[in-house]
Amino acid sequence: MADGVLRAISSDGTIRAVIATTTNLVEEARERHNLSYTATAALGRALTGGALLAAMVAKQGQVILKFQGNGPLGRVWVDASPKGTVRGYVENPQVELPLNSLGNFDVAGAIGHTGYLQVTHDVGYGIPYTSTVELASGEVGEDINRYLVASAQTGSIVIVGTHLGPRGVEAAGGLIVQLLPDHSEETICQIENNVSTFGSFTFLMRRGMSLEAMLKRILNGFAVHALTDVQPLTFYCKCSSERFVEALKVLDKKDLLSMAEEEGQAEGRCHFCNAIYHVGRERLLDLAQG
Ligand SMILES: [Zn+2]
Incomplete structure (x- = not known):
């Protein structure tokens, strides 16, 4: 499946969602930076989060995510644009950690449990808008969620995942669901219910589920329409x-x-x-x- 991002809104205007697959661009990052498994998992989530945030909040310019935790990976930096280009790196790409107690790559241990996430939106002129939150856990998705809650003052859900096999990235992607003003208590309950039954994003991808189908699954019970066709995402760096x-x-x-x-x-x-x-x-x- 080619990498892409889809934006959608509920017909009553109280929920917006953005969902993306990023397998190829995360694999390209892994190859370019010769990343360890743990670093691939961490940067993969961060690249996906950057692509999602850029699609959700930016009309132009760039969204820059800087994770600075107290873990061995050091700084994790991602730069994404609403045109669908994403690039990023980790300070120490060779760091490898044992799997965590859940049997997953220890992204939080690598980034660190304490530190901060800085998100900058640079529209290309004037002073870039920056806000900083303390890391929620170092797991990336929870940290981006904390940023969204702090900046938008509304509830949101962030899921980002990277699935690795022996030959590299087999699936990567994620989604953000954000509640807008005037949402009801029932909406919150329904979405919480949908999240609890959603399963693993990368597992659904590997079963061949499309972005549209995954969007329907996370927003089950709501009338939703896509705002655009699926837009391509690529790893792209403007250096020369x-x-x-x-x-x-x-x-x-x-x-x-x-x-x-x-x-x-x-x-x-x-x-x-x-x-x-x-x-x-x-x-x-x-x-x-x-
Ligand atoms: Zn470059």
């Missing part, structure tokens, strides 16, 4: 060799010259996608001349 050269231009002439003479080149690695860029000696000497 031109941008690397631009970054070098801000260095002192002295530093450029010593790089040219001592290293014979400048090498840069993009955090987000792990691409490596080289600028040779001659070009460095040109840049040093201004």
Whole structure:
């Protein structure tokens, strides 16, 4: 199944939902960053959360999620746009932990149980809007839920999952359901009931369930209509060799010259996608001349 995201709203306007499959883009992140199983599970959930939030809250620009917990994975950073592009990295991609007591990858142990999640919405002009919440658990979905509750003051449900097999990511995806003003107590009860019987998102995916069918399952009992067709999602990084050269231009002439003479080149690695860029000696000497 190609990666995609679907947005929907209930016909009475009190529930909105966004649901996504992200298997391919999470697998691409795993390969690019050479992630451990635990790091794949953690970054996979965060990438999915970023794609969902960007589709839900942003019309343009970017939504940036920074998880900074006290666990060994270090910072987890995701950058997503409502155009369906997502990129991200973890600070320590090789960290591997034993499975937790439920037999799952220990994402919370890797990110850390304490720390914060910072969510920034940068529309591309003016001052970006940032809000920070303390981590709820380090499990990613619960942390994003805490952010949504704090920022929107309404209840929401966040499910994000990554299923890994021996050869990599077999299924990844998730959903956010958000209650809007004027929802009834019955709506809350029905959704809680739906969540309790929903099952595992990645299990349903592996059984071949479509986004539309999973949406119906989580919003069982409500009349819901999709706001758009399924929109494609991809791992995409905007870095380029031109941008690397631009970054070098801000260095002192002295530093450029010593790089040219001592290293014979400048090498840069993009955090987000792990691409490596080289600028040779001659070009460095040109840049040093201004
Ligand atoms: Zn990049």
